[in-house]
Amino acid sequence: GAVVSQHPSRVICKSGTSVKIECRSLDFQATTMFWYRQFPKKSLMLMATSNEGSKATYEQGVEKDKFLINHASLTLSTLTVTSAHPEDSSFYICSARGAPGLAGGRYEQYFGPGTRLTVT
Amino acid sequence: GENVEQHPSTLSVQEGDSAVIKCTYSDSASNYFPWYKQELGKRPQLIIDIRSNVGEKKDQRIAVTLNKTAKHFSLHITETQPEDSAVYFCAAGNTDKLIFGTGTRLQVFP
Numbered sequence: 001g002a003v004v005s006q007h008p009s010r011v012i013c014k015s016g017t018s019v020k021i022e023c024r025s026l027d028f029q030a031t032t033m034f035w036y037r038q039f040p041k042k043s044l045m046l047m048a049t050s051n052e053g054s055k056a057t058y059e060q061g062v063e064k065d066k067f068l069i070n071h072a073s074l075t076l077s078t079l080t081v082t083s084a085h086p087e088d089s090s091f092y093i094c095s096a097r098g099a100p101g102l103a104g105g106r107y108e109q110y111f112g113p114g115t116r117l118t119v120t
Numbered sequence: 121g122e123n124v125e126q127h128p129s130t131l132s133v134q135e136g137d138s139a140v141i142k143c144t145y146s147d148s149a150s151n152y153f154p155w156y157k158q159e160l161g162k163r164p165q166l167i168i169d170i171r172s173n174v175g176e177k178k179d180q181r182i183a184v185t186l187n188k189t190a191k192h193f194s195l196h197i198t199e200t201q202p203e204d205s206a207v208y209f210c211a212a213g214n215t216d217k218l219i220f221g222t223g224t225r226l227q228v229f230p
Contacts, residue, residue, distance in 0.1 A: 034217065043209060044164070044220045093163065097215070107152045107171070107215055111163040 003027050004096050006112035013084055013119055021079045021115045023094030029074035030096035034109060035067075038091040050077045084119040091116050122147040124212050126221030134229055139197045141224045143210035146191065150212040153186055153193045158223075159206045167208075168195070200228045 003026040013019050023033055031052050036044040048058045048069050056069035066088075068080040077096075081088050095109035123146045133139050145153075154169035170177045170184045170193065177184050181200075186193040193212075197204055205228045211218040 036220075041223075041225075043222045046217055046219065049217055108154065108166060108169065109218060111156075111165075113163045 002096075002108075002110045004030075004094065004110045004112040006094055006115050008115060009113060010116045011118070013117070015085055015119055016083055018080055018082045019084055019117060021081075021092055021094075021117075023077045023079070023096070023112050025075045025096040025110070028096070030077075031074060032097040033071060033077040034095045034097070035069060035077075035079050036093045036095070038093060038114070040091075044093065047079075081117065084117070086119045089117055089119045122150075122212075122219045124210060124219045124221040126210050126224060128224060129222065130225045130227070132227045132229065133200050135200060135202060137200055139195075139200050139204070139226055139228075141195045141208055141210065141226075142192065143194070143212070143221050144190075144192050145212035145219070147212065147219070148191070149214065151214050152212070152218075153184070154211050154218070155182075155184060155195050156209045156211065156220075157206045158209065164209060197226075200226075202228050202230050204228050 005024045007022045033050045035047045037047050038044050046059050047062045048056045050056045050069045050071040052071045052074050058064045071077040091114050093114040094112045126143045151172040155167050156164035157167045158164045168179050168182050168184050170186050181198045183196040208224045210221040
């Protein structure tokens with residue numbers, strides 16, 4: 001149980017275009033999802049927290065107009081990288097927080113497989 | 121702001137030896153401390169976690185200790201095996217968010 005999927009797994013886009021990444025919790029409802037960015041051989045950097053039905057909370061230094069987050073349902077959150085530039089190339093990973101009743105309760109985050117974005 | 125430091129950044133051990141990774145955190149409000157294992161190109165997988173009302177937790181070859189006063193927590197892997205080779209991340213936080221450490225690349229040589 002507690003499976004999180006992400007789509008696409010890889011995407012290459014041209015500079016100036018927008019890219020949408022989907023994060024889905026497949027077998028549980030996730031009121032909260034998190035979006036991370038990971039540079040090669042580096043740690044996971046929290047970008048924003050996405051709550052179903054409300055605006056996302058962005059971490060300091062993350063441009064909310066550039067990284068649009070929508071959490072329209074209890075199983076789906078999307079991250080749209082708008083007007084992408086080469087410096088946006090990175091590995092983007094989402095996670096969904098467990099709900100009461102799951103093994104991890106309200107604490108454990110279940111990660112998706114990640115999306116590798118390359119902007120040319 | 122919140123910060124989690126992790127040491128060492130790389131760790132090489134012989135198969136069968138023990139490995140210890142240490143983390144310190146700055147936010148005294150943190151009450152949840154998970155450890156994740158990430159293999160190359162794959163998602164982070166939770167291997168063990170501890171909450172602030174517990175000082176130590178063990179699961180087979182893996183154990184985690186927490187010193188809330190000193191804001192330290194550590195991962196201990198005993199009888200290491202080559203398949204333990206991966207990057208390990210500690211994290212500190214609560215239900216609102218987690219702040220991750222910088223990672224430790226563990227290599228276990230046969």
